[in-house]
Amino acid sequence: MLIIKKSFLVNISLDGWMHGLASLFKVLARITVPPDHDSLEGHPMLSRLYLRNNPLGIHGLRSILRLLCRKESSMSRLDIEGCKSGDEKTKSTQGFSQVFSFTNPGGKYVLDLGVPYDRSLCRMLYETAERFNLEHGKAFVNITHSNPPYHHPVRDSIGQYKVRREGVLTFTFNVESAIGAAWSNVADDDFIGFLNSHLAMMRFEPHKRKLRPLLANWKAISGMHAEQETFLTALASDFNMEVPYLEYMVQACPEASNEILFRLIPSLKRDGCSTFLAMSLFPRVEDLLETQWRMESFLLFNPQNPTGRYKLKLESSMDFAVAQQLLLLDRWESVVNRRHNRGDVSQRGNRSQLRNELYQGRALHLSVKLLTEWAMPEFGEFECDYITSYHPKQGSKPLSDTLWESIMMAIYDSPCRPEDRLKVLKIISHQIFLSSLHIRQMVGFFRNDEDREEALVMFWPRIIDKYNAKVFRVRFEKREDVVRLQERLGYITFFPYMQPENAVFRLNMAIYEQRVAASLFVQLMLREMPGNIKDPMYEKPDGTLDNLTMGVPRSWADWKQCPSDGIFSGHYSCAPENRAFDFRRRLAETYGYYDAKTMAKINEQDVMWWTGLTEPPSDILDLLEFLISRFNNVDEAFRKIISLSDTKTPLITLRVFQAALVALECGKFKGSDENQRLAAIFRYLDPGGEGSISQNEWRVLGQLWNEFDLTIREFVQFLQIAFGEDSLSMHGSARLQKSQELQVK
Numbered sequence: 001m002l003i004i005k006k007s008f009l010v011n012i013s014l015d016g017w018m019h020g021l022a023s024l025f026k027v028l029a030r031i032t033v034p035p036d037h038d039s040l041e042g043h044p045m046l047s048r049l050y051l052r053n054n055p056l057g058i059h060g061l062r063s064i065l066r067l068l069c070r071k072e073s074s075m076s077r078l079d080i081e082g083c084k085s086g087d088e089k090t091k092s093t094q095g096f097s098q099v100f101s102f103t104n105p106g107g108k109y110v111l112d113l114g115v116p117y118d119r120s121l122c123r124m125l126y127e128t129a130e131r132f133n134l135e136h137g138k139a140f141v142n143i144t145h146s147n148p149p150y151h152h153p154v155r156d157s158i159g160q161y162k163v164r165r166e167g168v169l170t171f172t173f174n175v176e177s178a179i180g181a182a183w184s185n186v187a188d189d190d191f192i193g194f195l196n197s198h199l200a201m202m203r204f205e206p207h208k209r210k211l212r213p214l215l216a217n218w219k220a221i222s223g224m225h226a227e228q229e230t231f232l233t234a235l236a237s238d239f240n241m242e243v244p245y246l247e248y249m250v251q252a253c254p255e256a257s258n259e260i261l262f263r264l265i266p267s268l269k270r271d272g273c274s275t276f277l278a279m280s281l282f283p284r285v286e287d288l289l290e291t292q293w294r295m296e297s298f299l300l301f302n303p304q305n306p307t308g309r310y311k312l313k314l315e316s317s318m319d320f321a322v323a324q325q326l327l328l329l330d331r332w333e334s335v336v337n338r339r340h341n342r343g344d345v346s347q348r349g350n351r352s353q354l355r356n357e358l359y360q361g362r363a364l365h366l367s368v369k370l371l372t373e374w375a376m377p378e379f380g381e382f383e384c385d386y387i388t389s390y391h392p393k394q395g396s397k398p399l400s401d402t403l404w405e406s407i408m409m410a411i412y413d414s415p416c417r418p419e420d421r422l423k424v425l426k427i428i429s430h431q432i433f434l435s436s437l438h439i440r441q442m443v444g445f446f447r448n449d450e451d452r453e454e455a456l457v458m459f460w461p462r463i464i465d466k467y468n469a470k471v472f473r474v475r476f477e478k479r480e481d482v483v484r485l486q487e488r489l490g491y492i493t494f495f496p497y498m499q500p501e502n503a504v505f506r507l508n509m510a511i512y513e514q515r516v517a518a519s520l521f522v523q524l525m526l527r528e529m530p531g532n533i534k535d536p537m538y539e540k541p542d543g544t545l546d547n548l549t550m551g552v553p554r555s556w557a558d559w560k561q562c563p564s565d566g567i568f569s570g571h572y573s574c575a576p577e578n579r580a581f582d583f584r585r586r587l588a589e590t591y592g593y594y595d596a597k598t599m600a601k602i603n604e605q606d607v608m609w610w611t612g613l614t615e616p617p618s619d620i621l622d623l624l625e626f627l628i629s630r631f632n633n634v635d636e637a638f639r640k641i642i643s644l645s646d647t648k649t650p651l652i653t654l655r656v657f658q659a660a661l662v663a664l665e666c667g668k669f670k671g672s673d674e675n676q677r678l679a680a681i682f683r684y685l686d687p688g689g690e691g692s693i694s695q696n697e698w699r700v701l702g703q704l705w706n707e708f709d710l711t712i713r714e715f716v717q718f719l720q721i722a723f724g725e726d727s728l729s730m731h732g733s734a735r736l737q738k739s740q741e742l743q744v745k
Contacts, residue, residue, distance in 0.1 A: 047074050053082035058378065059099055062234035069206035069214055069239075076213040084226040099375065100124050102204050102238040104327060106175040108373035113164050123161045125173050126153065132178035139178075143171035172373055180335040188336045189390050191303045192270055195325055198332075200269070203240040215245065219252040228256050232263040236317040237324065237378065241267040243277045250281050257283055258291045266298055266321030275299075297322050300423055303329065304430035305390075307461055309454075309488065311383045314376070323382050330354050331372065333389050342389070343591050345492040349512035355490065358383040385488045392464045394597040398435045408445055412721055418451045426458050433464050436608070440472035444714060449481055457488055466594060467498040467585075467607050474612025474707065479504065491517040497588035498607060500524060502615040506569040509562055518568050519559035520587060522552055529578045529688065539567040575688035576696035579604070611703035613711070619677050620684055622668045624704050630664070634702040638695055640664075651692035654682045 049064065056064065061083055068075050100121055105128050111118035129139035136152040143150060147167040156162045182201065186194045206214055221227045235241065241264050249264075250257045261281060268274040282288040292299070297310075298318035306329055312319035334351045337344075347355045352371045357364035360380045368374045376382070399407075411421050434442075439459060443452040456472070463469070473496070476482055482504075486494050491513045496503045497520075505521065507514040525532040530551065538546040552570075555561040562568075581604050588594040613621065631637040641652055641660040652660075658678055661669070669677045685693045685700060 045074070048077040048079070049075065050079045051083050052079050056080070056083040056230075058230055058233045061230055062238060065214070065231075065234055065239075066204055068217070069204065069210045071207040071209065073210070076216075078217045078220075080217070080221065080227060080231075081224065082227070084230045099377075101375065103199065103202050103324060104175075104376070105202075106173050106331070106372055107375035108172045108368065109170070109375075111169045113169055114166050118169075119163045119165065122163045122169065126161045126163075128173075128175075132175070132182060134175075134178050139174055140171045141174050143169070145169050172370075174372070176331055176335055176372070179331055180339065183332075188339075189304075191306070191329055191332070191388075194332050195303055195328060196269055196271070198328055200240060203267070204238050205240045211245065215248050215252065218249055222253045223255070225256070228253065229259065232256075232259060233317065233378075236263045236267055237320055239267055240269075243268065243274055243281075246278055247281055250283075254283060257281070258287050262291050262294060263317040265295065266317055270303065294318065300426060301325070302426055302430055305388065305426075305458070305461060306386050307388050308426070308458055309383075309385050311381065313380075314382055315379050319382075320378060323376060326354065326384070326386055327371070327376060329388075330386070337389055342593060345389075345490060345513065345516070345591055345593070347490065347511065347513050353386055353388060355385040355387060356383070356487065387489055387493055388461050389593055390461045391466075391593050391595055392433055392462065392598075393595050396433045396464050398433045398438060398464050401438075404434070404438050404441070408441060409721055412445060418446055418448065419454075422451060422454050422458070425455070429458050429462060433462050434459055436463060436465050436468040436471040439463060440475055440710075441714070443472060443475050444718070449478070452476070453481065453484055453488070456485065460489055460493075464598075466592070467588070467599070467602055468610075470496065470499040470610040470612075471608055474610060474615070477612070477614045492520070492591050493593075495520055495592065497592050497594075498584050499610065500572045500584075501574055502571065502611065504571040506567060509568055510565045512559075515562045515564070516559045516591070518562055519557055520591065521570075521572055522554070522556040523587070524572065524574075524580070524584070525552065526554060526557055527580045527583045528574050531689075532572055532574050532578075532687075533570045534573050536570040537568070538563075539569070541565045573687045575686075575690075575694075576609075576699070577694060578688055608706075609699075609703050611700055611707060613704065613707055616684060616704065617680065619669065619681050620701075620704070623666075623681060624701055624708065626664075626666050626668055627701065628705065628708070634699060634705055635695070637701075638698045649692075651694060652698065653692050654679065657682055657693070 051064070054060075061080065064078060064080075067073055068078060105125065109121070109125070111122050113119055113122065125140075126136070129136060132139075140152070145164075145167050146169075150164075150169065153161045153163050179198070183194055183197055186197060218228075218231060221231060246260060246264055246268075249260050253260070261278060265275060265278050268278060279288065279292075282291065294316070295318050297312060297316075298321055301322045303325060306326060310322065310326065312323045314320050314323060330353045333353050337351060344351050346352045348365055350370050350372075354371055357371065359367070359382055364371070364374065398404075411425075414421055416424075439456060442455050442459070446452045446455055452475070456476075473482075476485065483506075491507070495517055500521070503521075505517070507518045509515050509518065521533060533552050536548045536552050538548055540546065553561075585594075585599050585602065589596045589599055627634065627637045631640065638652070641656065642650055644660045644663050645652075645656040647653070647656055658675070661678070671677075682693070683689075685697055687697070
């Protein structure tokens with residue numbers, strides 16, 4: 001038996017034991033037991049540890065439990081009464097946590113090799129690299145030593161890595177290459193499959209022969225609430241558990257059943273069945289309902305569609321599990337994107353799917369350059385947006401209109417709050433694909449801007465025809481709504497690749513992704529028509545304005561040549577005949593990750609060219625209203641105007657336009673400024689500035705007409721859903737006609 005007390009430590013003479021005990025000695029100074037057990041685990045005489053009233057805390061007890069559960073260990077009994085406190089929550093939130101994580105060992109480490117604790121940590125990282133068959137040069141990157149040169153250690157005669165005993169060693173432990181190799185057989189989009197495989201391999205698996213001692217030691221602390229809480233938290237983040245283990249623990253300590261299931265359900269395999277069986281272990285329905293609301297973040301987390309906003313309290317095992325799996329998915333998607341040679345569309349040029357990361361309310365990128373360097377602590381508040389790189393593949397089919405309308409009916413009729421309806425949609429979002437028209441219909445069912453935004457964000461990866469995205473983008477009329485979507489989904493991801501017409505932008509050139517977005521607009525302009533970026537403005541960091549009177553610099557087509565500070569703003573305009581459709585499609589595939597096989601079959605005729613009612617000047621809408629009252633479509637109006645002139649070409653000049661409105665007795669623009677207003681309308685319909693309007697340019701009015709018509713149809717459909725079809729028939733038809741007239745106005 002090895003006795004370790006607060007006031008007394010047994011001195012062991014064996015040199016090998018001293019190495020392992022040095023780690024335990026650190027308990028008194030740092031209240032954290034390191035992960036190295038090479039010296040202790042194989043000792044045949046060590047069967048019991050007396051640790052009463054030692055402030056081990058979660059990290060220390062977790063290390064002891066690993067030692068207990070190893071096949072090579074002879075230990076069977078722990079005396080851990082009073083081992084309930086530690087410094088997990090009092091550690092500085094700055095710097096890097098020098099705590100080993102089995103689940104996600106990657107990160108930046110600064111180790112003082114003169115300290116036994118840090119040497120033990122270093123050995124465990126070398127053993128992890130060996131387990132993954134990683135070359136030391138690939139696993140340990142950006143490595144520096146205070147006393148160079150540094151050479152990677154080799155195993156000594158007793159099988160331990162012979163780590164240097166002096167100096168400060170700084171490095172980043174890189175596991176991305178290991179992820180790519182170890183799980184190369186996992187499909188790129190099988191996120192749950194990756195998580196299950198990764199956690200099964202990386203988390204600590206108690207040996208079957210050591211389950212009895214583990215569970216017996218749990219039973220031994222029955223009634224000790226604080227010790228039970230520490231024991232459960234120690235198991236939660238780094239151990240793989242199974243439903244039978246949880247069942248025994250509930251039976252052994254029924255008074256702690258709620259805490260057992262709350263803390264350990266995240267340690268089960270994510271297969272649906274395990275969670276369901278574990279939920280059935282609650283002794284009473286009241287216990288289930290009482291605990292379930294605390295588990296909401298984990299139960300609502302959808303790994304197959306992780307896109308969304310997260311605000312997580314890392315002290316909670318549920319929230320910690322979600323944060324841990326988000327970081328793992330981020331690394332997996334980074335590996336997949338590199339494998340397919342995809343461009344970097346991350347917020348800060350670090351290939352991360354995470355955006356707007358905050359820890360304890362402070363921007364995380366101020367502390368770590370790369371998110372892979374961050375060793376996530378087990379306390380504090382972590383916030384982020386996650387946007388997956390997944391896009392529907394060729395052959396993906398959207399829900400039928402009938403089925404989708406049935407779902408919308410159920411959502412509308414539900415007595416639940418809008419945020420609760422969104423939670424239900426989130427759970428099933430990975431099982432369905434939607435069209436752009438479905439998305440447009442859905443956002444119309446939510447009143448609040450934040451709910452509409454959330455609905456679009458969650459289904460963004462499930463839209464099969466993003467080339468028609470403008471159909472629903474126009475429903476976000478406020479500039480601040482669009483900016484929020486850009487911040488959440490990404491300026492590159494949410495870029496209007498196929499229909500950039502009338503896109504208004506204001507880009508902070510200090511941020512990587514916004515420089516790339518600026519370069520995309522410049523590339524489009526240079527390929528389609530110089531001058532397509534209207535009213536360009538560059539605001540320098542000192543506040544001075546540059547109107548770019550000589551035009552937007554051509555060098556800005558390369559994001560590396562863009563200025564790295566200041567604000568670039570403007571809006572994009574392009575005549576239909578100047579569209580470089582193939583180039584737009586190529587940009588969408590390269591930066592938007594649109595499926596290349598799907599896009600190869602898309603032609604200009606397949607795109608729903610669209611214009612929102614808030615995009616053009618109000619006089620354009622007045623003209624549209626006049627034409628709607630007299631013609632069946634804009635092509636008919638175009639032919640009529642041409643027939644009223646003596647021109648021999650199918651082009652409308654300003655003189656022909658003015659004369660035709662007089663002949664059609666249009667009085668909407670009467671007044672002293674009539675000519676100026678008509679000239680402004682003409683310039684809008686002639687974005688290329690050729691001095692004439694072609695039929696394709698005139699069809700921009702058709703895009704507005706389609707938006708107007710669809711808005712009316714959606715309004716009628718809403719009335720049918722809200723009040724039923726009977727109220728719209730017979731005596732209700734007059735009210736409907738009046739509603740249509742009001743909508744037109």
